[in-house]
Amino acid sequence: MNLYSIKELLKKGTQCLNEKVTVQGWIRSFRSNQFIALNDGSGQKNLQIVLDYNNFNTDLLKQLTNATSIKVNGVVAESKGAGQEIEVIAEEIEIYGYANPEEVQETILQPKKHSLEKLREQAHLRFRTNTFSAIMRVRNALSFAIHKYFNENNFCYINTPIITGSDAEGAGEMFTVTNFNLNNIPKNDNGDIDFTKDFFSKKTSLTVSGQLEGEAAAMGLGKIYTFGPTFRAENSNTTRHLAEFWMVEPEIAFYDLDKTMWLAEDFLKYCIKYAIDHCKDDLVFLNQRFEDEQKQKPKEEKTEHNLLEKLDFVLNNSFVKLSYSKAIEILKKSKPNQKGKFKYPIEKWGADLQSEHERYLVEKHFKSPVILYDYPAKIKAFYMRLNEDGKTVRAMDVLFPGIGEIIGGSQREERLDILKNKIEDFNIDEKELWWYLDTRKYGTVPHSGFGLGLERLVLFVTGMGNIRDVIPFPRTPNNAEF
Numbered sequence: 001m002n003l004y005s006i007k008e009l010l011k012k013g014t015q016c017l018n019e020k021v022t023v024q025g026w027i028r029s030f031r032s033n034q035f036i037a038l039n040d041g042s043g044q045k046n047l048q049i050v051l052d053y054n055n056f057n058t059d060l061l062k063q064l065t066n067a068t069s070i071k072v073n074g075v076v077a078e079s080k081g082a083g084q085e086i087e088v089i090a091e092e093i094e095i096y097g098y099a100n101p102e103e104v105q106e107t108i109l110q111p112k113k114h115s116l117e118k119l120r121e122q123a124h125l126r127f128r129t130n131t132f133s134a135i136m137r138v139r140n141a142l143s144f145a146i147h148k149y150f151n152e153n154n155f156c157y158i159n160t161p162i163i164t165g166s167d168a169e170g171a172g173e174m175f176t177v178t179n180f181n182l183n184n185i186p187k188n189d190n191g192d193i194d195f196t197k198d199f200f201s202k203k204t205s206l207t208v209s210g211q212l213e214g215e216a217a218a219m220g221l222g223k224i225y226t227f228g229p230t231f232r233a234e235n236s237n238t239t240r241h242l243a244e245f246w247m248v249e250p251e252i253a254f255y256d257l258d259k260t261m262w263l264a265e266d267f268l269k270y271c272i273k274y275a276i277d278h279c280k281d282d283l284v285f286l287n288q289r290f291e292d293e294q295k296q297k298p299k300e301e302k303t304e305h306n307l308l309e310k311l312d313f314v315l316n317n318s319f320v321k322l323s324y325s326k327a328i329e330i331l332k333k334s335k336p337n338q339k340g341k342f343k344y345p346i347e348k349w350g351a352d353l354q355s356e357h358e359r360y361l362v363e364k365h366f367k368s369p370v371i372l373y374d375y376p377a378k379i380k381a382f383y384m385r386l387n388e389d390g391k392t393v394r395a396m397d398v399l400f401p402g403i404g405e406i407i408g409g410s411q412r413e414e415r416l417d418i419l420k421n422k423i424e425d426f427n428i429d430e431k432e433l434w435w436y437l438d439t440r441k442y443g444t445v446p447h448s449g450f451g452l453g454l455e456r457l458v459l460f461v462t463g464m465g466n467i468r469d470v471i472p473f474p475r476t477p478n479n480a481e482f
């Protein structure tokens, strides 16, 4: 008996005819007392097991219900049914774990009948659905592609701390990490919390970005990237934000912003292409799902392209590159702005762009991914390089259809005096950043980098609508189940 995963066996197909094989998995359906659709999570496609009920006792047959796990020994045969090349004629069936159909909410395994929200409450059955298992396999392929891309381009993978002592990153609200007895928190004479008595003798938090530490590494290793968990305590209950997500942050010595924009585009296209090449069955399935979902939508919300066309479009077209100032001009004159349709009307230069503006540019005006650059210094972080004009910085955001911002990056301010002024303007305590300022004191170089939220990329490639459906165990306001 040769043991196969279902994916392997289906791939080998008729090469395995008449071979005695063992396969294992969970029953997706059992019909006519004869056909089992078996899935082991290795791929989108089920394996058909055919059994002659005269050869099995009725006790066993009764236990062949949806979600029950089994092991099958049998022989590979050519399939007479449509949709599959081979099937396995069962000789022996062993039940690993019976699932009582009255207890299993059967609909759980048929997401067409069941909402994605409901599935989020089913920690493990969720992984058995076609939809979620497809998403997880695409997520896996994208994660692998990310490492592969950077590895092939000589980046060094480094791990930045998850517990950080610097609260100057400025990328969002932070979760405090403490070892205090919360019923008896030490206070100093002013009545403030005395963090000198805490585990690290200072206030610490979960990281919102590994960038500052990544810069320190790039100042010796040249090209680095981080890829790790990131935390933001912002109370934004949107379909694009998680409290815990995975961020990829390359940082490159000697790169200016133009090179970094090129890198971001090349990198995104590489990852998307990798998923298309390696997740065919899953993307075909998700494309069907996307099309079905589109049919339910009102006309003005329908997209021009289906999922596969959308992915191809991104691969085959150059991203539009546009300065913030030009974007403001376009937005000011835009129909939704003139007609008061934006929640945040664009009145003048300096306005922070909201997701409605980003999506207008990408989905309506250019109908293409857009990279915006040279933003007003006031709305961006302190470490971004000041332009000659004294009011804009070398920042860039990559904006994607249906997503808005997928990447945020910049050329960093490498000039010590200008950086110090910025730190003062932003009311940050310079002492907190002594180690960061050191990178500008001893052999500073021009350098740049960006951050990509893995889940935003998975969202785009899978065509899903809510970021909670592309991460195994979502953490969001009021929700940290499992």
Ligand code: ATP
Pocket (backbone or CB within 6 Å): 171, 172, 232, 240, 241, 242, 243, 245, 247, 405, 406, 407, 408, 409, 451, 452, 453, 454, 455, 456
């Ligand atoms: P946004 O404006 O969408 O909230 P941001 O500007 O705060 O994002 P950055 O600090 O630039 O985000 O982080 C870099 C990238 O990390 C973003 O482009 C996005 O892909 C991702 N990201 C940021 N915040 C979140 C979040 N809460 N959940 C998931 N991904 C996120």
Ligand code: MN
Pocket (backbone or CB within 6 Å): 397, 405, 407, 408, 409
């Ligand atoms: Mn950003």
